[in-house]
Amino acid sequence: MTKLQEAFTGENTFIGFTVAGDPSIEKSVEYVVAMANAGADVVELGIPFSDPVADGPVIQAADLRAFAAGITTDKIFEMVATIRQQTDVPLVFLSYANKIFDYGYDRFYQRCEELDVSGTVIPDLPVEERDELVPIAQKHGVAVIPLVAPTSGERVAKIVSGSQGFIYLVSSLGVTGMRDNVANDLTTTIEKIKAVTDTPVAVGFGIHTPEQVKQMNQIADGAIVGSGIVKLIEEQPNNATDAITKYVQEMKGLAQVK
Template sequence: MSKIKEAFAKEKAFIPFITCGDPDLETTEKIIEAMAAAGADLIELGIPFSDSTAEGSVIQEGNLRALSGGVTTDKVFDIVRRVRQKVTLPMVFMTYANVVFSYGTARFLDKAAEVGVDGLILPDVPYEEKEEFAPLCEAAGLDLISMIAPTSHDRIKMIAAEAKGFVYCVSSLGVTGVRSEITTDIGAMVRLVKEANPDIPCAVGFGISTPAQAEKMAAVSDGAIVGSAIVRLCEKYGREAAGPIGEYVRSMKVAVLQKD
């Protein structure tokens, strides 16, 4: 079993996302350690990119803050290498195809595996184009995480059948961001995934920000993913963000477990 699948093996998972280097690299390390200590099961690490098309304004601004601070892909690798001395839970990179291409795909994936990353999410690479990355990910020992959207329809089973690690269920159309209400029938999406691949975990992301939303989404899936709400805390608290983010992650983990 892959390390990522293991994160879902015992209970519902909470998966926080942060943009590496927002507000700075030193704070990113503290945030990763705080999230791990607060009960995160898997952490998504965003490698900043100037044209992050899947992201809403909150994460786009986080990307720009990180890039203006001089964050590079190599500096992100260095963060992971350092954090891996203390944090054992699975970590995946979330970034864009151009970031990987410009670094050199095989070189990027080998380096990611070397520093201790377990998987990769590329929101701008559709299922039909994943063969550019999938064999190289497998060779490097990384899970290439598949995303399904409410518009995937007939493709859901096809995507799920070949999925690695976990399936990222996109709860809403459009870009990432905090939403007051999520109306997509997530349960139906998850059922289609499980029919095609009973062993693959499904986690829901895009728009989740409150414990109530996390509880609702986890009730019909294997876990909840939160990004924009955490990046907002980075913006609000800056270099003091690790404490508030740790508290937030703790509250969200309690919510996905549906315990009082």
């Protein structure tokens, strides 16, 4: 069983997202470690991009803070090396295709392998185009995590066949951000996925309450929370550790929501 799959064996699987370098490299390392220590099963690190078309305003603003702090792909790998001295939490990158393409597929996945980064989520790389990258990632033992959307329909089987790590199920239309009602017809899509593969399914986009995390763990295998955490960093960029710790504990069901 891979490290990523193992992350889905406990209760209430929780994947926390933050933008690498937001608001600074030092603080970003601290926040990733805080998430891991608070019980996050996987941490998803966003690689900032100039034009994050799949992201809403909260994460766009985080990308800008990271750029202001001088973040680059090389600095993100240095950052991961520092994180690795403090935690072995499973890490995955969220990156737009061009950041990886321009870095060089082989060079990028080689660095992932060296730093024990388990997977990549690439929002603008549909199944039609993933063959140019998947064999290279596999060579380095890194999963290319497929995204399934509420609109995927007949495409689901094609998308999830041969999947590794986990499947990122996009809960709703549009871009990332916090939502009160996550689409109810997720179960139909999850059934379609489960008919094809045993790869765990984590639901993301819009999830930001402990109840939603619990609900997603009932109908799927885990929940991904992004904007909710990024918002805490936006509110107090240099002092978010306690707030993040408490938030993750609540999401994991390890602490009482006041």
